[in-house]
Amino acid sequence: MIIHIDAASPLPVFEQMRSQIARLIASGQLHAGTKLPTIRQLARDLGVARGTVNKVYDSLARDGLIETAGRHGTTVLDSTHVATTARDLDAAADTLAVVTRQLGFDAQAAHSALDAALRRL
Secondary structure, three states: OOOOOOOOOOOOHHHHHHHHHHHHHHOOOOOOOOEEOOHHHHHHHHOOOHHHHHHHHHHHHHOOOEEEOHHHOEEEOOHHHOOOOHHHHHHHHHHHHHHHHHOOOOHHHHHHHHHHHHHHO
8 A cells, every 4th residue: 555645735644644545445446355554554654653543544444444453453345335425525625625725726726636536536
């Protein structure tokens, strides 16, 4: 699993990690049943606090994307059954809008970036 943390990004490290893992699952690059690195290992690999990785895994588990089983590890779930709502999409759009403004881009750039991201999936 390859995750990149951008220290210069206005997006918090937690959100960078959470969104990248969620995207890997949604795109099928992380299949159901795939074991994720331990909290300790991922924290060490990325140079982040274990608490940050734990928070990311907790958030993904609440979203129904992964399952943590203590010493038995963390596994990707079949995400085709995860219920999503218009509120979820609105929240994602809000995040995109905030980051777009923080980076100094306009709405057209955000639309282009979103279109490209959807084509990559």
